Amino acid sequence: MSYHEPVMLQECIEGLNIQPDGVYVDVTFGGGGHSKAILERLGKQGVLLAFDQDQDAGVNRINDSRFTLINDNFRNMFEQLQKRNNIPVNGILADLGVSSHQFNEAARGFSIRFEHELDMRMDNSSGITALEILNTYSEKN
Numbered sequence: 001m002s003y004h005e006p007v008m009l010q011e012c013i014e015g016l017n018i019q020p021d022g023v024y025v026d027v028t029f030g031g032g033g034h035s036k037a038i039l040e041r042l043g044k045q046g047v048l049l050a051f052d053q054d055q056d057a058g059v060n061r062i063n064d065s066r067f068t069l070i071n072d073n074f075r076n077m078f079e080q081l082q083k084r085n086n087i088p089v090n091g092i093l094a095d096l097g098v099s100s101h102q103f104n105e106a107a108r109g110f111s112i113r114f115e116h117e118l119d120m121r122m123d124n125s126s127g128i129t130a131l132e133i134l135n136t137y138s139e140k141n
């Protein structure tokens with residue numbers, strides 16, 4: 001089963017209007033489909049930085065010297081790019097939402113197709129599960 005099929009690939013790439021020597025950011029790397037298409041259009045000096053807060057996405061890391069995968073929430077994008085001297089950037093792609101992988105893995109606790117405890121954390125290395133929230137939060141909070 002594929003990790004994730006990129007959606008509206010052509011439209012996203014057209015919208016980015018990629019400059020071959022530009023700096024681009026894919027803030028939702030997932031299966032890397034959009035990132036691969038960006039890299040195909042970048043020249044030797046081009047740079048692509050990608051974010052995913054889910055460690056599982058690391059299996060799709062692209063072996064290319066122009067590419068960096070950052071395992072972090074993209075809310076930290078500014079600090080992450082600043083420390084790598086990658087500001088300003090030419091374009092940012094955000095394919096927001098959940099990956100097929102997250103729905104298809106029972107242990108991630110996203111899907112009602114499987115008998116498994118609710119979890120629903122995109123970054124399951126920290127934080128609390130949906131199960132804990134449902135069982136411990138009061139209606140007011």
Ligand SMILES: C[S@@+](CC[C@H](N)C(=O)[O-])C[C@H]1O[C@@H](n2cnc3c(N)ncnc32)[C@H](O)[C@@H]1O
Nearest residue numbers: 006028030031032033034052053054073074095
């Ligand atoms: C719809 S998928 C992206 C699929 C990707 N464009 C592709 O071609 O395979 C969304 C991905 O973004 C990640 N994600 C969602 N919100 C995020 C956030 N705030 N920071 C970092 N990653 C996030 C999820 O873990 C998931 O892997």
